[in-house]
Amino acid sequence: MKNVLIVGIGAGNPEHMTVQAINALNHADVLFIPTKGDAKAQLADIRRDIVSRYVAKPQSRVVEFEIPVRQTAERSYNQSVDQWHAAIASAYERLLTDELRAGQTGAFLVWGDPMLYDSTIRIIERVRALETVAFDYSVIPGITSIQALAASHRIPLNLVGKPVEITTGRRLHGSFPEKTETAVVMLDGEQAFMKIEDPDARIYWGAYLGTEQEIIISGRLAEVRDEVLKTRAEARARHGWIMDIYLLQKGRDFEE
Ligand SMILES: C[S@@+](CC[C@H](N)C(=O)[O-])C[C@H]1O[C@@H](n2cnc3c(N)ncnc32)[C@H](O)[C@@H]1O
Known part of the structure; x- marks a missing residue:
């Protein structure tokens, strides 16, 4: 055998x-x-x-x-x-x-x-x-890249006692923030975060995690999303490829 x-x-x-x-x-x-x-x-x-x-x-x-x-x-x-x-x-x-x-x-x-x-x-x-x-x-x-992302941003993945959805860019629409407060988005070739309009949403983004080229950006989505988009496009052009992942979250620990 x-x-x-x-x-x-x-x-x-x-x-x-x-x-x-x-x-x-x-x-x-x-x-x-x-x-x-x-x-x-x-x-x-x-x-x-x-x-x-x-x-x-x-x-x-x-x-x-x-x-x-x-x-x-x-x-x-x-x-x-x-x-x-x-x-x-x-x-x-x-x-x-x-x-x-x-x-x-x-x-x-x-x-x-x-x-x-x-x-x-x-x-x-x-x-x-x-x-x-x-x-x-x-x-x-x-x-996993999810663990690498959370470690680099020094964050726990879930809010206290709350679930987490793991999804792709194609499937994000209708999921966060309507159905889930925390979504991990992988395999996103279309930058689906650009379509999220929620003033409370935060993003924790990371590319090339664990490698020498690692880049991370975090903050209120409405304030940093253009920076993420630009940084992503520049890094992709510079390296010829990109692998990125992000966590979207709204709400706070201990909030119902
Ligand atoms: C085909 S999946 C493989 C996931 C892998 N099995 C894991 O455990 O992370 C590829 C996706 O994982 C994410 N990914 C994997 N490695 C990554 C890294 N070092 N930095 C950022 N994202 C990464 C990206 O979202 C990428 O599009």
Whole structure:
């Protein structure tokens, strides 16, 4: 039987790596590193840095593979993601068939934690369902970008006794501030915070968290949103890519 480890590596700072994650990488025979094209080359570099810092097993090897690009033309969002996952599942199937021998362990280095807006677990389940390569797998948790954001801003995530919604830019509309007092927004390519008109709303924004380029801005949304928009656009142009996340909140602790 082959074995797969899905290892959360933290959200940008190599020191996010847990002892469990370091031990998992050192247990693996093959370390799979995804590459996503030139713009996001830094993300592959951070994974390479993690391997060279923490992996001390001379006989293990790194296998880099290209993640297929998601096709969006003439498809609904769900169709597009489903087809994309199928393409990645084929790539994983090839890796597990060609790069791992029976009895060997392969590790996928997953950004942040594998349970948060990441499909490695569901794609690995898809590969298992194909029944073309037999393997078992385990998941090792990691520090998420939500934790990195809260730590950098030195804030608790929730108001006392209150819930938190985790959502995407596409889904923010109608959620905050109508339905939830605290929303974490990820994967926001449209800067959905610009459409929120609530005088009480605060934003805690962060980009490239945990890396040398980290930028954070916080304050009353109405007062800082133009600054966030401008800073984001400038940083994106300077680096050629951006990853950002933010918390929107209204109300106060102990208010009903
Ligand atoms: C595909 S999701 C992966 C999330 C990841 N599994 C996690 O645990 O954080 C990518 C989104 O996570 C957020 N993100 C991840 N790392 C980040 C970082 N270092 N700085 C800011 N946002 C980050 C951004 O919202 C980005 O669009």
